[in-house]
Amino acid sequence: MSYESEHHNTHISQSFNEELEQIRTELLTMGGVVERQLSDAVNALVGGDTDQAEQALKIDSVINDMELMIDEQCTLIIARRQPAAADLRLIISVSKATNDLERIGDETSRICRYAMELASEGKNMQGYQEVRHIGNLVRDMLKDGLTAFARSDAELAYKVAKQDKEVDSEYRTAMRSLMTYMMEDPRHISSVMNVIWVLRSLERIGDHARNLAEHLIYLVSGTDVRHSSLKEIKKTVKRVEERQ
């Protein structure tokens, strides 16, 4: 039985169905806000736009509130509806995904603060190209992770997990080149360090986007693939497809 049919057959209560769909929709709404914040933060940094960084930073408290609100709804549904099987997995994975989105928001807020410092420090733009590039990679991972949730698409979630390897590799390359630059020109250590922190935050955002994808795979497969290798994840995703 596929996840979708299992999911819609386990209960006939219309309002229960609606509650479940609502938390999924709210997760996606929250994801859209986080995605926009991330995109604005990277643009603000690369463009030296302090106002845009400040605006994006303000979104942090909105994201925090959304996390608390969705999590509370998840707890209420568990207490009232006593869900099992796929319904329970939906609630658990939405709750965990919400937590990862909030952490992406945290890292993005850090990027906003560094963007403001970098803008005030002036013209050294070493590493900005890498920020733009890795920023685009992790934004796409986040977008795909959310789309995977919207469509219960395990194959797309696997793609996100795989993409994280590329981000890690690009991150290491960028880090090596910034270290070399610092050694050659120590006058810029302070501003280059800010760029290094930004890259670190982007790398972490990639990790959280991968977590998001793993929660979706748990939702559709019932297998908890956290701490699994890509190979194991691929097997799990393949089993899901064969069932459909």
Add this chain to the structure above:
Amino acid sequence: MSYESEHHNTHISQSFNEELEQIRTELLTMGGVVERQLSDAVNALVGGDTDQAEQALKIDSVINDMELMIDEQCTLIIARRQPAAADLRLIISVSKATNDLERIGDETSRICRYAMELASEGKNMQGYQEVRHIGNLVRDMLKDGLTAFARSDAELAYKVAKQDKEVDSEYRTAMRSLMTYMMEDPRHISSVMNVIWVLRSLERIGDHARNLAEHLIYLVSGTDVRHSSLKEIKKTVKRVEERQ
């Protein structure tokens, strides 16, 4: 009604009680493993002991397995027992705390890797005193956070949350002094960067220990204090005490 009496009156099933106590015990066992790994990692780094760092690094997979195991038990209890009120809060807070412990294990594993690199790089020990000091602070926070869970002690949990401010402040001071050192002596940039990453990991461990404390406060008070100020947390803890 106090948390403890509420907790023991909501159901009479002996085996349900045992299941709930078991996940709490397993959380504390996992916490003990993480605490030991952290202590070993910091000692390995400061003492330049590659073997100890390697041994501590191996614990990472044990910690990951414990996370999956405890989380699976939490899901099973929800599905089978249909818990509400304080029982549901216990399960949710144990599941979330487990996740924070796993992340502390992740950061500690990073520290092990940097310890190995630093040991192979030789004699520059700039920042080691700060690593020792902040390492002790966050280890105590973790220990107290776990004790708070063992005793349902909201007051102690509040102390942990408060302690995080001190860690953040010590971290910023250490970071400033390492930046100055790098600028004055760029030959050591590479090894000092490794110490900087270690300090960052320790600062994050402090954040996760604070999260642990917040989950305990949610458990005993029913109020989700994530993203709350220390002042708000104090109020919540005070309400708990007045009820007892």
